[in-house]
Amino acid sequence: MKKMIALMMALLLALTAVSAFADAATDRLAKIKESGKLIVAMEGVWQPWTYHDETGALVGFDTEVAALIAEGLGVQVEYVETDWSSILAGVDSGRFDVALNGVGYTEKRQEAYNFSDIYVYSVLVLVVPEANEDIHTIEDLKGRKTSNSPGSNYAQMALDAGAEVVYVDTLGETMEMLLQGRAEATLNDKDSVDSYLSEHPEAKIKIVQVMPGDPVAIPMKKGPETETLKAEIDRILEELRQNGKLAELSIKYFGEDLTKKQEAE
Numbered sequence: 219m220k221k222m223i224a225l226m227m228a229l230l231l232a233l234t235a236v237s238a239f240a241d242a243a244t245d246r247l248a249k250i251k252e253s254g255k256l257i258v259a260m261e262g263v264w265q266p267w268t269y270h271d272e273t274g275a276l277v278g279f280d281t282e283v284a285a286l287i288a289e290g291l292g293v294q295v296e297y298v299e300t301d302w303s304s305i306l307a308g309v310d311s312g313r314f315d316v317a318l319n320g321v322g323y324t325e326k327r328q329e330a331y332n333f334s335d336i337y338v339y340s341v342l343v344l345v346v347p348e349a350n351e352d353i354h355t356i357e358d359l360k361g362r363k364t365s366n367s368p369g370s371n372y373a374q375m376a377l378d379a380g381a382e383v384v385y386v387d388t389l390g391e392t393m394e395m396l397l398q399g400r401a402e403a404t405l406n407d408k409d410s411v412d413s414y415l416s417e418h419p420e421a422k423i424k425i426v427q428v429m430p431g432d433p434v435a436i437p438m439k440k441g442p443e444t445e446t447l448k449a450e451i452d453r454i455l456e457e458l459r460q461n462g463k464l465a466e467l468s469i470k471y472f473g474e475d476l477t478k479k480q481e482a483e
Contacts, residue, residue: 244442244443245443245446245447246315246438246439246443246444246446246447247291247444247446247447247450248446250291250293250315250447251291251292251293253293254293254294255288255293255294255295255296256284256287256288256291256293256294256295256296256315256316257296257298257313257314257315257316258284258288258295258296258297258298258314258315258316258317258318259298259300259304259305259308259309259313259314259316259317259318259319260278260280260281260284260297260298260299260300260305260317260318260319261299261300261301261302261305261319261388262276262297262299263299263388263389263390264278264319264320264388264389264407264410265278265389265410265413265414265417266278266279266409266410266413266471266472267279267280267281267319267320267407267409267410267471268280268281268299268318268319268320276297276299278471279320279338279467279468279470279471279472280318280319280320281297281318282467283318283337283458283464283467284297284316284318286454286458286463287316287318287436287451287454287455290450290453290454290457291450291454298314301367301387302319302367302368302369302370302387303367303368303369303387305317305319305321306321306327306330306331306369306437309331309437309438309439310330310331310439310440312439315438315447316436316437316438316447316451317436317437318436320340320407320410320434321434321435321436321437322340322371322431322432322433322434323336323432323433323434323435324371324432327437330440331437331438331439331440332437332438332439332440332441332444332445332448333435333436333437333438333448334435334436334438334448334451334452334455335435335452335455335456336433336434336435337434337435337436337455337458337459337464337477338433338434338464338468338476338477339430339431339433339434339476339477339478339479340407340408340409340431340432340433340434340476341407341408341409341428341429341430341431341476342372342375342405342406342407342408342428342429342430342431342432343405343406343407343408343411343425343427343428343429344356344359344403344404344405344425344426344427344428344429345396345403345404345405345406345411345423345424345425345426346396346402346403346423346424346426347396347397347399347402347422347423347424348422348423348424349422350402350403350424352402353402353403353426354426354427355426355427356375356379356405356427356429357379359376359379359380359381359403360379360380360381361380361381361382362381362382362402362403363381363382363383363384363400363401363402363403364376364381364382364383364384364401364402364403364404364405365383365384365385365386365391365392365395365396365400365401365403365404366383366385366386366392366404366405366406367385367386367387367388367392368385371432372404372405372406372407373385375405376403376404376405381403384400384401389406389410389411389414390414392404392406393414393418393421393423396423397421397422397423407431408425408428408431409471409472409473409476411425412473430479433479436451438451459477464477465477
């Protein structure tokens, strides 16, 4: 009897050990800790979120937020620059741990990814060529040609408004489409458009409507493997909110505190 009990105890301990090993093998946070790095996907061409400054250094609001999150996790940050259409696919496949690229939180995306808590609120603008007098609001986009990155919330909004979307990879290409007359409008992030205009004051485009945009959060692979990672990222974001660092970075890159919900102008 004693031998049977001892055997059962040994079996139970073995199963517990296997279970613990399996949990560690599938837990994303454990993998990050083991590797010593947080792999972050971003475009690197979307000012002021992620972009290269005049020295060629990768900078931007989300670039700095990612570094602070990695620091809070006790690991190094590894940035992977890729086009927008590959960012969420890479998160979904597990190639990237997270994505920080001004990713808008939507109910549809929530079905496919685990998201962190919201950390900033974007502002949306409708932009048209300077000479355009026909498009004033998003309702005017029906039957019009717009330009955006494939898979972006902005492209979907244009489609929902009845527009035909011409797909490009970057904001610069989007603006070229407007300037060349190959697109009649674009829906885009206000701060990114403002940054573009500050660098290209001669650009003959104009903002005709300003609206509240999507809240911004950090997507991770859907499933239980990222639950502990999400909890840790949420903890770090709350610390950054409480100590004022998040607001400080927002003012540095956006010129205003976007950690609080914005009203339409």
